[in-house]
Amino acid sequence: MSEVVRLSIAPVRSLGLLHPDSIDVTSTGVVEDRRFYLIDDQDFLVDRIVVGELVQVSARTNPAAEWLRLDFPDGSVVEGDVVLGEAIESPIHGRTAVGHLVEGPWAAALAPIAGRRVRVVRTDRPGGTRIGNPTSIVGQGSLRELARQAGVDSVDARRFRMLIELGGTEPHEEDEWVGRRIAIGGAILRVTERDGRCAITTQDPDRGHRDLDTLRTIIRYRGLMPNAHGAPKAMFGVLASVDQPGRISLGDEVRALD
Numbered sequence: 001m002s003e004v005v006r007l008s009i010a011p012v013r014s015l016g017l018l019h020p021d022s023i024d025v026t027s028t029g030v031v032e033d034r035r036f037y038l039i040d041d042q043d044f045l046v047d048r049i050v051v052g053e054l055v056q057v058s059a060r061t062n063p064a065a066e067w068l069r070l071d072f073p074d075g076s077v078v079e080g081d082v083v084l085g086e087a088i089e090s091p092i093h094g095r096t097a098v099g100h101l102v103e104g105p106w107a108a109a110l111a112p113i114a115g116r117r118v119r120v121v122r123t124d125r126p127g128g129t130r131i132g133n134p135t136s137i138v139g140q141g142s143l144r145e146l147a148r149q150a151g152v153d154s155v156d157a158r159r160f161r162m163l164i165e166l167g168g169t170e171p172h173e174e175d176e177w178v179g180r181r182i183a184i185g186g187a188i189l190r191v192t193e194r195d196g197r198c199a200i201t202t203q204d205p206d207r208g209h210r211d212l213d214t215l216r217t218i219i220r221y222r223g224l225m226p227n228a229h230g231a232p233k234a235m236f237g238v239l240a241s242v243d244q245p246g247r248i249s250l251g252d253e254v255r256a257l258d
Contacts, residue, residue: 005167013037014047016058022249028127029134035065038118052208078109099123138162138237139169150217158205181257186246196233
């Protein structure tokens with residue numbers, strides 16, 4: 001029986017992950033997850049594809065996103081209440097994020113790591129730019145197979161930044177749930193499709209430096225697979241919508257419903 005072994009959220013997109021013991025999953029996902037993001041002076045997204053080292057900073061916020069704390073690798077902390085400035089829309093990977101600029105010390109503190117001036121934006125709604133599929137799942141069986149194919153001892157699931165990591169799974173067992181509903185804790189999820197991966201997965205999840213060619217390895221042993229729009233992608237893990245909101249905690253077992 002597969003069970004939840006790690007949960008991962010990032011209150012600021014592309015910054016370091018937090019691993020709570022439980023999460024409350026709503027129809028738009030976990031409300032604290034990806035509630036903030038960074039842009040440059042041209043309003044373009046600054047994420048780990050642009051600056052991998054952003055992962056060295058971690059963030060915390062409350063469910064209402066009225067407070068924000070950043071923890072930096074040198075031990076310094078920048079925190080305070082969130083004050084919203086002007087409204088803004090940003091293009092993010094083919095979608096449009098709608099939010100407000102965040103006034104305060106966070107942007108200036110992030111600039112040295114980002115290597116450029118950045119601005120912090122809070123999305124107007126939880127879930128940010130997501131259109132469906134607010135949850136994601138990967139099994140440790142798949143990670144073990146990827147490690148075997150890559151010729152390394154192990155592959156850290158944090159590379160893939162999935163909301164839910166499961167233990168007790170066979171390689172790519174989660175793919176078999178596509179089109180089916182599963183229950184985890186108090187939530188019921190509908191697994192909709194495999195997850196197409198990007199270059200962020202090649203980066204060390206602590207430092208943000210490229211150190212493992214995950215994409216080439218996945219393509220070599222799994223091939224390219226079409227996503228929901230028919231585009232060929234390196235697929236790893238699955239995405240899911242939320243049929244029934246609820247709490248998911250470490251140790252919760254997965255039950256296939258249909």
